[in-house]
Amino acid sequence: MGAAADTAVLGTRDGTPRLCASIPEARVDFIKEAGGFIAVDLRSIAMQGLVASEDLSAIATAKALLYWHSRHRFCANCGAETTNGEAGWRRDCASCGAHHFPRTDPCVIMLAIRGDECVLGRQSRFPPGMWSCLAGFVEPGESLEEAVRRETLEEAGLPTARVRYFASQPWAFPMSMMIGCFAEAASGALKIDEIELEAARWVSRDEARLLLANKHPARQFAPPRIAIAHHLITAFAERGSAVFD
Numbered sequence: 001m002g003a004a005a006d007t008a009v010l011g012t013r014d015g016t017p018r019l020c021a022s023i024p025e026a027r028v029d030f031i032k033e034a035g036g037f038i039a040v041d042l043r044s045i046a047m048q049g050l051v052a053s054e055d056l057s058a059i060a061t062a063k064a065l066l067y068w069h070s071r072h073r074f075c076a077n078c079g080a081e082t083t084n085g086e087a088g089w090r091r092d093c094a095s096c097g098a099h100h101f102p103r104t105d106p107c108v109i110m111l112a113i114r115g116d117e118c119v120l121g122r123q124s125r126f127p128p129g130m131w132s133c134l135a136g137f138v139e140p141g142e143s144l145e146e147a148v149r150r151e152t153l154e155e156a157g158l159p160t161a162r163v164r165y166f167a168s169q170p171w172a173f174p175m176s177m178m179i180g181c182f183a184e185a186a187s188g189a190l191k192i193d194e195i196e197l198e199a200a201r202w203v204s205r206d207e208a209r210l211l212l213a214n215k216h217p218a219r220q221f222a223p224p225r226i227a228i229a230h231h232l233i234t235a236f237a238e239r240g241s242a243v244f245d
């Protein structure tokens, strides 16, 4: 049998409470056989647009919270077993009295730009043909600007100067906050970190438009609209280096 089910309250919609609950793996087939239910993973729900966006964010919250519960069954302070508290938004330790709160991991995702070109990269885990922005976790003690410059230098060997915030996106795979930025590249030579990236290259605004529209002659493409990378690349394709203004 799997671990005990966890639950959390997600607030209300139109006056009706919304709850989420984890289902132990051993019970999934039982529930499917009971009829009236389908099992769909969050990535498919998001990519295929199976629910309205306001429902998608509640489902993403549920996934992040339930994942967090599943990984925090024991107190990080004293090692005793913890219990679900505050309607699923806290874990409590009866042994030492510590309260543990859900965590969000900040992650910068950036588009390095020089004039009418930007840098896109490929990780080996990407679907074949997909090119995206560079990204990485913010380290303790770093500002977002420092994280953008360090990651761009580490992954692509590219120094950057000005950094501009664009937008953010919670990303429940499993519990990150993607912080989208533009970075002004100082020089043109790329030297990739082969552990992090399979490839990186300069892409013109014209080529970026083909990637976004899925009309690239080499059948390459940008991430889908659900991803903040799509919107960073779109802003650059439309406005070029005016994104810094």
Ligand SMILES: [Zn+2]
Binding pocket: 075, 076, 077, 078, 079, 080, 093, 094, 095, 096, 097, 098
């Ligand atoms: Zn404890």
